[in-house]
Amino acid sequence: MFRWFISQVEELGGIGLLGYKCLRYGAPLRGGLLFKQIERTGIDSLLVIVLSSAFIGMVFVIQTFYALRKFGAESMVGVSLALAMVRELGPVFTGVMLTARAGAAMAAEIGSMRVTEQIDAMEAMAINPISYLIVPRILALTLVSPILTSISDFIGVAGGYAIGVWVLGVNSGAFIGNIEKYVDFSDIYYGLIKSCVFGALIGLICCYKGYSVKGGAEGVGRATTESVVFSLVMILISDYILTALMF
């Protein structure tokens, strides 16, 4: 147990150190590579996020509709969905999907470059792998995450609207009116700030796990799994901290 604790602290130290190196040696910013990573992480993750968000919104409305009906408050189903989406479900589910779709791929790609000496080759050519490989990936996830979260929020609410209004018979005006009335702008942008932090954390953790791979193909597999698990745990922990601080 003590050894496990020490190894986790070491991991956190390593991740922190990589973050420091990105700030210290990350320049110059490579726009072309950043754009390529935004395209890869953003566009590749879009479909899965749209799909999952729509279903999350639909399920949420079904569950809350039956609970709210007991109090005669069915008209509040829209606002409860919207608040849950923008404050919590949108950022967290986008983070989870980005980890599974883009983060795991990043850890595997960088890890495989490490074990086949491609990163050593880059360093031997006097090219800084932090600036070439790591910074564009972390930055891309940090930028893409709030954009995907916004889409997730919208699709989630739209999915919930479809089920709530067309299937369960909630009044359309009440559904939208209550959202306009009770959802503050701060709810939206606090959610987006959370998603930026999640994006940066996923990028940092997955790049660190890939960058520090040891032990060939087996090591790459282990690092990929660990990067997903560690990212998900860190998303949930940071979600609690940010929620407690912001709302």
Next chain:
Amino acid sequence: MKIMMEKIIEIKELQKTLGGKEVLRGVNLRIYRGCTTVILGRSGAGKSVLLKHLIGLMFPDKGSIIIDGKDITKMSRKELLEMRKRFGMLFQESALFDSLSVFENVAFPLWEHTKLPEEEIEKIVKHKLYQVGLDESDWDKYPSELSGGMKRRVALARALVLEPEIVLCDEPTSGLDPITAFTIEELISGLQRNLSKTFVVITHDLKTAIAIGDRIALLEEGKIETEGTVEEVLKSGHSLIKAYLKREVLR
């Protein structure tokens, strides 16, 4: 046989422990300008670790590596990056970038370190690829589509594209069939003759060492056991050289 005795690299008392094992135990070696120095040793003797120290990919626990009067173990990050531009390195498994084509792999150092126009880069890359014997039909291929020998050729072209003064080769023929290994040996010695660069080659194969080396340094258990011209080392009577020669005769 060239006798050029101007030293370009001097390794002094280099020590390195990895995972509790003493890999390098006080290595002393001089590398001479314009020569091919082969570091010969068995698997696990510390050859790759020694080579990685030369280019600053690893740092020693003790000792120094002096290149043209400057100790690279004491260089700042910026100085180290500048110094690395003087080197080209051929890795054991070629270490080509999977996501780039043959042409792009060779052009990559030029894109990163020069401001040459694209036409000029294209000209240089084509020249280097021809030099290592690759024709145009291979240029758009990706590393996964290449044979082991072709990968080494591309990696060699990439190592030479910035016209480095010193070329490091990590086991250039390991894992290749004897015919391909022979062509790679021919290629390296031909390039060394024509380009007059300093080559440092590590290998576990005495045949390769004799084929391409001007000088041989025998690395055993983290120390240089014997060093000199190929003839001197072969006549040194060192037990390991005898064992190598006996194995070759038995073959």
